[in-house]
Every structure is written in structure tokens, then in C-alpha cells.
Amino acid sequence: MQRIAVLTSGGDSPGMNAAVRAVVRKAIYHGLEVIGIKRGFSGFIEADMWPMDLSSVADIIHRGGTILRTARSEEFKTPEGRGKAFANVQRFGIQGLVVIGGDGSFRGADIFNTEYNLPVIGVPGTIDNDIIGTEYSIGFDTAINTVVDAINKIRDTATSHERTFILEVMGRESGYIALMAGLAGGAESILVPELRYGIDEVCEKLIHGYKRGKLHSIIIIAEGAGSGLDVGKQISEKIGLETKVTILGHLQRGGTPTAFDRILASRMGAKAVEILVEGYRKHMVGMIADKIVASPLDASFKGKKAIDLDIYNLANILSI
Numbered sequence: 354m355q356r357i358a359v360l361t362s363g364g365d366s367p368g369m370n371a372a373v374r375a376v377v378r379k380a381i382y383h384g385l386e387v388i389g390i391k392r393g394f395s396g397f398i399e400a401d402m403w404p405m406d407l408s409s410v411a412d413i414i415h416r417g418g419t420i421l422r423t424a425r426s427e428e429f430k431t432p433e434g435r436g437k438a439f440a441n442v443q444r445f446g447i448q449g450l451v452v453i454g455g456d457g458s459f460r461g462a463d464i465f466n467t468e469y470n471l472p473v474i475g476v477p478g479t480i481d482n483d484i485i486g487t488e489y490s491i492g493f494d495t496a497i498n499t500v501v502d503a504i505n506k507i508r509d510t511a512t513s514h515e516r517t518f519i520l521e522v523m524g525r526e527s528g529y530i531a532l533m534a535g536l537a538g539g540a541e542s543i544l545v546p547e548l549r550y551g552i553d554e555v556c557e558k559l560i561h562g563y564k565r566g567k568l569h570s571i572i573i574i575a576e577g578a579g580s581g582l583d584v585g586k587q588i589s590e591k592i593g594l595e596t597k598v599t600i601l602g603h604l605q606r607g608g609t610p611t612a613f614d615r616i617l618a619s620r621m622g623a624k625a626v627e628i629l630v631e632g633y634r635k636h637m638v639g640m641i642a643d644k645i646v647a648s649p650l651d652a653s654f655k656g657k658k659a660i661d662l663d664i665y666n667l668a669n670i671l672s673i
């Protein structure tokens with residue numbers, strides 16, 4: 354193997370740059386040439402790519418977003434689009450591809466490998482932490498720290514005004530951001546798409562809290578579990594309690610990556626190159642029990658990552 358390529362795809366996440374840096378520098382360490390592909394699979398199709406050297410990834414480890422840019426490409430979902438990408442694989446002599454992104458990007462990489470046999474390695478980069486095969490994905494830790502920071506600020510106002518606040522957070526179909534940020538932020542209720550909740554239950558908890566002297570309450574709702582505004586309306590209808598709703602939105606995706614995400618990204622990016630060199634052909638890297646391990650790429654999107662029930666139950670016990 355002499356030349357590999359790297360791209361970032363799907364939603365950006367803090368730490369993607371640290372992963373790109375690790376891929377480029379570890380590849381050069383192994384004597385490989387690296388091509389950086391811009392705008393994910395779109396740039397792959399359009400030959401928007403250029404050679405990367407050591408200095409091309411200097412001064413990026415602390416930066417959010419991705420210097421390679423990212424995109425969603427409908428064309429790559431078609432055989433014609435992937436055919437164009439393969440023409441570029443031949444044109445540029447690419448012998449392996451590292452895809453940093455979420456499960457959608459892994460699906461694309463998996464199909465591409467099946468059709469054209471190019472070795473592909475996935476590096477999980479998404480704030481949602483919804484990828485099977487890894488306990489943490491790159492960007493998740495930074496995102497939950499952003500949410501916890503928001504909870505802290507909202508708590509100041511909630512306490513001062515003795516109010517109930519609802520905070521809607523990202524995660525697509527996953528409740529991981531809500532769960533972990535909710536536990537770290539001491540939220541009274543955490544609503545996630547993986548587990549059904551009844552509005553009566555939420556109201557009972559609120560009443561119970563107020564009866565025992567709680568001055569305020571914070572409810573975290575994952576975007577996949579419904580709308581914060583709807584929950585607020587239902588609470589008001591059921592028990593006449595006014596709530597304030599904050600939708601955190603895209604500020605959860607940006608920001609300088611935490612040390613945890615930089616370390617994770619560095620280890621995962623390096624491991625991706627290592628296993629490419631070792632001859633792995635269709636795998637992803639993941640962190641399990643603090644070790645960076647390889648697992649089959651298709652396992653990452655064939656099921657749905659389950660929420661950690663122990664942590665959910667703990668959050669409930671501690672928020673009584």
C-alpha cells in the first residue's frame with residue numbers, strides 16, 4: 354500500500370480535525386502518501402482532492418469543525434455517482450480510504466467497498482454517539498460539555514425565578530446526549546426516544562419535587578423524543594405550571610474539542626491507518642473498555658445502539 358485517502362462526511366463534530374491530523378501523520382510515519390478529499394463523498398465524486406503533508410495538518414488539533422469540510426451527497430447514493438468516485442480512485446491511485454463520519458457515511462463506504470473492493474476504514478465522528486461498535490464517538494464529549502454548560506446557566510435563572518425549564522438537545526434518533534448531559538447536569542427528568550415516557554409521570558415528578566421544597570426543575574428532552582415546546586404545553590395543560598423552553602440547536606455541534614475528544618480522535622485516526630496497513634478491508638475503529646479496537650463496518654449500522662439503562666435508572670434515582 355502506497356497511497357491512501359481521507360475524508361470527513363455527514364454532520365461535522367468537534368475532534369474531526371484531530372482525527373484527520375492523526376490519519377495524515379500516522380500514514381506518513383508508515384511511509385504512505387495521503388490524499389485529502391474535500392466535502393465528503395461530493396469531493397470524492399468531483400475529484401476535489403489534494404495531497405496532504407505534515408504541515409497541512411499543523412495547528413488544527415484544537416479546532417472544531419473539519420478543515421476537509423463535510424457534505425451530504427445524494428449522488429453517492431446512486432451507482433453512477435459511486436462509479437465517478439471509483440474513476441477518481443483509479444486516476445489518483447488510491448489504495449485505501451478512511452471515512453470519518455456517522456453511520457450514514459459508513460453505509461456509503463460499505464457499499465463502495467462491496468462494489469469496488471477498495472479497503473475502507475470508518476472512524477466514528479458524530480456528536481450523537483449512536484454508532485454500534487464504540488462506546489464513544491468523536492465529538493460526543495465536547496457536545497455534552499456544551500449542554501452541561503447550558504444547564505448550569507439555565508439553572509441559575511431557574512433557581513432565581515423558581516421556574517421549570519425544558520431544554521431540547523440534539524441526538525437525532527438517539528438519547529445519549531440527553532442522558533449523559535442530564536446526569537452530569539442534575540436534570541430532574543430526562544426524556545429519550547429509546548424509552549417511552551408519559552407526560553403524567555413527568556408531571557408527578559414535578560409535583561413531588563415542588564412538594565418537598567424544590568424551587569426549580571430542569572427537564573432535558575432529546576430531539577428524537579419529541580418537541581420541548583409540546584411537552585411544555587402539555588405540562589401547562591395538565592398541572593397549570595408555566596415552563597420556559599430552550600432549544601439548544603447547532604451550537605452543540607461546534608466548539609473547540611475537549612481533551613477527551615482530541616485523545617480519542619488521535620487514537621482512532623492512528624488505529625485506522627494501522628489496520629489499513631495490516632490489511633483490514635471493511636472495518637471501523639471503536640473504543641471498547643478504553644482500548645481502540647476494530648470491528649466489521651456493517652455491524653455499525655445493522656442495529657440500533659441501545660441506551661444504557663443502568664445510567665438512565667441512576668439518573669432517575671439521583672434526581673428524586
Ligand code: ADP
Pocket residue numbers: 362363364394424425426427428429430431454455456457458459460461462464479
Ligand atoms: P452521517 O454520516 O453523519 O450519519 P448521513 O446519514 O447524512 O450522515 O450520511 C452522509 C453521507 O453518506 C450521505 O450524504 C451519502 O453521501 C452517504 N450515504 C448515506 N447512506 C448511504 C447509502 N445507503 N448508500 C450510499 N451512500 C450513502
